[in-house]
Amino acid sequence: MTPFDFQLRTRIVFGAGSLNRLGELAVGLGARRALLVTDRGLIGAGHVDRAVKSLGDQGVSVTVFAETGENPTTEHVAAGVSVARQVSPELLVGLGGGSSLDCAKGINFIYTNGGEMKDYWGVGKATQPMLPMIAVPTTGGTGSELQSFALISDAQTHMKMACGDRKASCAVALLDPELTLTQPRRVTAVTGIDAISHAVETYVTRKRNPVSLHYSREAWRLLSRSYARVLEAPDDLEARAAMQLGAAFAGLAIENSMLGAAHSLANPVTASRGTIHGQAVGIALPHVVRFNGAVHNEWYVELLASSQLDGLTPPPESGAEGVAEFLGRMLRVAGLATSYRECGVGAEELPELARQAAAQWTAQFNPREVQASDLERLYEQAL
Ligand SMILES: [Fe+2]
Structure with a gap:
C-alpha cells in the first residue's frame, strides 16, 4: 500500500x-x-x-x-x-x-x-x-x-x-x-463535471492511497447519482447537498492524491481559448479514462461497483469503457460541448497544446505515463 x-x-x-x-x-x-x-x-x-x-x-x-x-x-x-x-x-x-x-x-x-x-x-x-x-x-x-x-x-x-x-x-x-440553489444552470453543469472529474481522476493516480480512495469513492457515489438530477430539478435541495458534499470530498481526495492527465490536457485549452475549466476537463476525461483503462481497467470496475445501489451508473464489468460512456452521456445531458473543436481549437494547435500539457504538474500523477506524443493523441481523440 x-x-x-x-x-x-x-x-x-x-x-x-x-x-x-x-x-x-x-x-x-x-x-x-x-x-x-x-x-x-x-x-x-x-x-x-x-x-x-x-x-x-x-x-x-x-x-x-x-x-x-x-x-x-x-x-x-x-x-x-x-x-x-x-x-x-x-x-x-x-x-x-x-x-x-x-x-x-x-x-x-x-x-x-x-x-x-x-x-x-x-x-x-x-x-x-x-x-x-x-x-x-x-x-x-x-x-x-x-x-x-x-x-x-x-x-x-x-x-x-x-x-x-x-x-x-x-x-x-x-x-x-x-x-448552491442560485447557481445558473451552466455553472451547475461545468462545476459539477469538474467535481466528477476530481472523483474519477483522484481514484486512479499514482499517489492513490487508502485515505484518498475513501474520499474519491464517496465523492463518486454522491456525484454520479445527483448530477443529472440537479440539472433536471435545480431546486432539489437533497441533490444539491449531495453535489456540494461530493465536491468537497473530491477536494479532499485531490489534497491526498493529486490529479491526472485530464487536468493536464484541460489547462492549456483554458489558457489559450478561455474555455471554462470544468468544460475543458469534461471533454478530455472520457478519453483519458479509456487510455488509463488499458492498464488499470480493474480500478474503474471497483469505482462503478461503489455506485451500484442507485442503478444509474453502468454495470461494474463495463469498467473504463462504462465510466467513459457515462461521462460522455453526462456532458450531453448538461448540454456541454463534447469536443475541443466546439471550443474553437484547431488541429494545427495540437502539437503546441500537447507540449504545454506535458509540462503540467498533474501529468506526472497520471497512472499511465504520458509523454507529449500521448497527450497529442488524446487531443486528437478529443478534437
Ligand atoms: Fe478541476
Whole structure:
C-alpha cells in the first residue's frame, strides 16, 4: 500500500442554512475584522448581504472585496492585497466558487508572507504564519475549501500556478447547500463535471492511497447519482447537498492524491481559448479514462461497483469503457460541448497544446505515463 500522511486541517460545518453560523464561527477563531473575498455575481444573489449581517451581528467588522475573476490572476490577488493592507483583517472569508476561494488564498499568501505569487508556486514555500480563513462555497465544484492549494494564473503568461501550503488550508469549510440553489444552470453543469472529474481522476493516480480512495469513492457515489438530477430539478435541495458534499470530498481526495492527465490536457485549452475549466476537463476525461483503462481497467470496475445501489451508473464489468460512456452521456445531458473543436481549437494547435500539457504538474500523477506524443493523441481523440 502507498504510504500517506493525513491530517484533516479544516473543520467541516455542513447543513442547510448554516451560512447563518458564519459570525459565530468567525468569533470562534478570535476575529474582530474580516476581509470577505467574493465576486460581483454573488452580491446580486443576496449571499454577501447575509454573510455580512451574520458577521456584523457577532461584532465582526467586514470589508467586502468583490473584484475576483473567473480564473483568478495575479492582478486580482494584488488588488485584494492592497485592500487587506488598508483594513488589517484578522480573518479571510472566501465566499463563492473556486475562483473566489482561490483568490482569497492567494491574498492570504501575499498579505502574510510578502513577495509575489510565483514565489509560492509548488508546495510549502510560505515561511510566516497565515491568516485563518473560512471558505463558503456557493458551487458544487472545485473542492477548494478542503485544499491547501490556490490556483492563480499569471496575468501576463496565463500560466496557471498551483501554490500549496498547509498553512493556506482553511480553518473552516462552511457548506450550506442552500447557497448552491442560485447557481445558473451552466455553472451547475461545468462545476459539477469538474467535481466528477476530481472523483474519477483522484481514484486512479499514482499517489492513490487508502485515505484518498475513501474520499474519491464517496465523492463518486454522491456525484454520479445527483448530477443529472440537479440539472433536471435545480431546486432539489437533497441533490444539491449531495453535489456540494461530493465536491468537497473530491477536494479532499485531490489534497491526498493529486490529479491526472485530464487536468493536464484541460489547462492549456483554458489558457489559450478561455474555455471554462470544468468544460475543458469534461471533454478530455472520457478519453483519458479509456487510455488509463488499458492498464488499470480493474480500478474503474471497483469505482462503478461503489455506485451500484442507485442503478444509474453502468454495470461494474463495463469498467473504463462504462465510466467513459457515462461521462460522455453526462456532458450531453448538461448540454456541454463534447469536443475541443466546439471550443474553437484547431488541429494545427495540437502539437503546441500537447507540449504545454506535458509540462503540467498533474501529468506526472497520471497512472499511465504520458509523454507529449500521448497527450497529442488524446487531443486528437478529443478534437
Ligand atoms: Fe478541476
